[in-house]
Each structure stands twice: as structure tokens, then as C-alpha cells.
Amino acid sequence: MLYISIITISTVYLASEKAYGETIDEEAMVHFSNGEYKEAIRLFDQSLENNPKNTIALNMKGIALSNLDYDKESLKIFFKVLQQKPNDATALAGMGLGFGNLGEYKESLIYFEKALEVNPDSVIIKNYIKIIEDVNSKYTYKSTEKPTGHKEIQTGIVPNWFKNVVTWWTLEKITDQNFLNLLEHMLENKIIQIPEKDKFENLKELKMLSWVKNNLNTWSNETTDNKEFFKSVNWLKDNNFLKIEDNIQKSEEDLEYDRYWFDRYLGKIIKNVTDEKRYIEYPNPSQDVIKKFLRDNASWNFEEQVKSSSQGFPDPTYEVVNEVYNIKYKIYVNPQPVGLPLNHIETLEDTFKFWGAQELKTNNQNAKVVFEITKSKADANVWITWVVRDIGEGVLGHAHLGKGIVEVALGSYGCDGSFQLFDVESVKTIMTHEIGHSIGLPHTSDRTNIMYPSYTPSYAYCLLE
Numbered sequence: 001m002l003y004i005s006i007i008t009i010s011t012v013y014l015a016s017e018k019a020y021g022e023t024i025d026e027e028a029m030v031h032f033s034n035g036e037y038k039e040a041i042r043l044f045d046q047s048l049e050n051n052p053k054n055t056i057a058l059n060m061k062g063i064a065l066s067n068l069d070y071d072k073e074s075l076k077i078f079f080k081v082l083q084q085k086p087n088d089a090t091a092l093a094g095m096g097l098g099f100g101n102l103g104e105y106k107e108s109l110i111y112f113e114k115a116l117e118v119n120p121d122s123v124i125i126k127n128y129i130k131i132i133e134d135v136n137s138k139y140t141y142k143s144t145e146k147p148t149g150h151k152e153i154q155t156g157i158v159p160n161w162f163k164n165v166v167t168w169w170t171l172e173k174i175t176d177q178n179f180l181n182l183l184e185h186m187l188e189n190k191i192i193q194i195p196e197k198d199k200f201e202n203l204k205e206l207k208m209l210s211w212v213k214n215n216l217n218t219w220s221n222e223t224t225d226n227k228e229f230f231k232s233v234n235w236l237k238d239n240n241f242l243k244i245e246d247n248i249q250k251s252e253e254d255l256e257y258d259r260y261w262f263d264r265y266l267g268k269i270i271k272n273v274t275d276e277k278r279y280i281e282y283p284n285p286s287q288d289v290i291k292k293f294l295r296d297n298a299s300w301n302f303e304e305q306v307k308s309s310s311q312g313f314p315d316p317t318y319e320v321v322n323e324v325y326n327i328k329y330k331i332y333v334n335p336q337p338v339g340l341p342l343n344h345i346e347t348l349e350d351t352f353k354f355w356g357a358q359e360l361k362t363n364n365q366n367a368k369v370v371f372e373i374t375k376s377k378a379d380a381n382v383w384i385t386w387v388v389r390d391i392g393e394g395v396l397g398h399a400h401l402g403k404g405i406v407e408v409a410l411g412s413y414g415c416d417g418s419f420q421l422f423d424v425e426s427v428k429t430i431m432t433h434e435i436g437h438s439i440g441l442p443h444t445s446d447r448t449n450i451m452y453p454s455y456t457p458s459y460a461y462c463l464l465e
Helices: 014-020 024-035 037-050 055-067 071-084 089-101 106-119 123-138 163-168 175-190 208-220 226-238 252-276 286-295 302-307 345-356 426-438
Strands: 317-321 324-333 360-362 367-374 382-387 395-399 402-411
Touching: 024 055, 037 055, 037 106, 037 302, 055 071, 055 089, 071 089, 071 252, 089 106, 089 123, 089 252, 106 123, 163 208, 175 226, 208 226, 286 317, 345 367, 345 426, 382 426, 402 426
Parallel strands: 324 367, 324 382, 382 402
Antiparallel strands: 317 324, 360 367, 395 402
16 A cells, blocks of 8 residues: 655645744644634634734635635635735635636636746646636636726826826926925825836836936827836836835725725626526536545445455466566556546556566566556456545555555545545556556665655645645
């Protein structure tokens, strides 16, 4: 058997606690890791009473709500996190998952792509994006319009009277410093809000303040649109002419106002999805797969089939070629569980190639193994199956030594207390290890060897990486 030393969720957040000075209730994490989300939420709420801005506790509460299928409530929590930390990868992915669960796939993709920008090496986020892109290509629907009362719609609007100020500046009726002070005041008090995306493409031509003054003068005369104004202001910020913090702190009133309109937006989405009878494919297929597996588990439970079978496993055959034992195994491969989005049958060929290339020994003679797929269970020396049931605490797979059953877990409860699928590479590693047992190899103490008995897999879909 292959055992795993599971990394707990609290360990994942240890670094975050140290970095942000935020703490999280250990008892809450125990309940969370056991899938006891309601009790975990109760304890997270107690922590948030003491520190409402504890983003770790907020993220954990958001994940717990998501795992309970309270998608609207989880989205509101992740939104709170992003109000404080716009680049929080967990919250961004949580938003992507939540919108996907509601069937608002275009909005879901926006947040997953933002999460990938923050964490470009994340296989998990890439898996989510692939599913959302596939869903978007299959279904046509009209995205839900965002409520027009949101204050953020003011972004990009410039008061007409400010053009007069720019004119006075270009005519040197006010000094550079007075103009910049006024502009700072307007930005800090959100009289104007500048879209960060609007930038000059060619920065080499921008060498002095006078150039920007001329550009704004052209704008004030209404010969160019507001984008030229935005570009100029962003250049002033980037070159420290304006002493403006990048993350201007909103008042609690403004934050609450934003949360109100976000809640209205979610309500509109839910109503539209219901009215349209929109079909929903969930970004995380783990729960759907395990439900189907539990319904039809007899199809994959080879151990039970063996108990009722009168046919044993025949010994592998061999022939000697150039003084090398070619040990031939016939392999029967059970189909994957229904609905599995990751193809592990294709990667099985990599496992066969790996073992086929190894220099082995049998009876002090050189040997190598040769694998052949068979459709006949009776002829097979090894039966391979993938399972999504829990096959033992910390157990990723098991195999009979020399021949017989090989079972490989496709996921576990070790990520966030709910069942989550492993990624393809992890399953392939587990399979290669167990096939090693099936050809007669024991465990080794060499940590670099595939037959080492401990392994930490990675998850394909999980908000906690």
C-alpha cells in the first residue's frame, strides 16, 4: 500500500498568519478539516467579531459556505476579502467558483483569470478555467447586467468644470504645484476615479511635465476623449508627480454601499438563472463524480468482484531474450468513473513506459517487464481500477504483490474537508507506485525512488492550494 502524510489546512495558512498578523482558531480548523463546516463557521464568526477584517478567517468561512452550497453567501464573503486585498488569489478563485456555481460563467472566467494573473503557476486555477471555457463554448446565455446604482460606475467620469482648471494651468494662471495639489485632492476624495488600465503605450516620448500639460490642454479643448486625460493622470501618478496611494482607502460607509449593490447583483443573477431555467455545469466536478461513483460503486469495486469470482489470477508468462527475462503481464483496465473530467487512462501508457524502461532483476538475472492490455478479466494478471471512495485514512492506493488487484484513489478529503479530485500527475505517480507492487517490488527507504511509501498528492480542484 502507498501511504500519504497529509498536510493539514492549518499548515497551509501558517505563513499567511505570520505575514499578515492575522490568527485563526485552531478548533475551527479541526472542524473545517473534518468537513464539519457549520461548526467551523460558528467559530470563524467568533474570530471575526474580534477582528472583522481578518481575511484568513473570511476566506475560510467563504470556502466553508461554498462547500455547503451556500454560493451567494460565499460570494459575499469573498467580496469582502477583495475589498481589503484586491489581489487575494484565494478570494479571486472563490469568486470564480461562486459565479460558476450560479451559472454566470462569463463573470466566473473574469475572476479565475484575475486569480491566474496573481498565481500564474497554479494548476488548480488552470483546471477551473478549462472547465469554464468549455462550458462557455457549449451554452449561449445573456450575462446578467450589473445594477446601475453602484458607485463604481463613476469611474472614468470627469467633471466638465475641471477642463477650465486645466486651461488655467496651461495658461500658467495657476502653478504646477497648485494644479497637482487640486488633482490629488480630487483623487483622494473620489471626485474623479481614474481607470488604471488606461496607460500610454509608448513611455519613451513622455519625458517631462510640459508634455503632459500640452496633452491635457488638447483634451480641455475637446479635441481628444477622456482616455487621453486618464493616460496623463496615470503618468503623473506613476512618475510621482501625484502622491496618491494606489489603494485609496474607502470609508466603511462606501464599502457597505458597494456590498449592498453586490448583493443586489447576486439577486438578479439568481432570478435570471431561475427564469431562464439555465442549465448549470459546476466548475468543480469532484462532488458530482463521487455521487455517481457511490451510486454505481459496484462497477469499480474489484475487491468485491474477486471475492465472488472462481477465477484466480494467472501467473505472468516470460521468455528469455538475449539472456534477459521478458516478463509479460496482461492488464485489464476498468473504465474510469462517469463524469470524470481528467483522463487517467491516457496517462497509464506513461506508467507502462516507465516500468518497461527499468533494469530489473529476477533470480539474479536481468529482467524487464512487458505490458499488454487485455479485454478478458480471466486472462489478466493484473486488474486496474480507479476509485473515488475513501480506501483508508491516508491511503492512496493498494496492490497485491506480484499479481492481482490494483486500486488507485482519484481524490481524498485532505484538502478542505470535502472530497476533492487529485490532478493527473498525482494519480499517475500513485498508479506507477502501485503497478510497481503488482510486478513484485516492495517498498524502499530511498525517498527518490518511486517505491518510497509516502507521497503528498496535489489536488485538481480546491480553493486551498
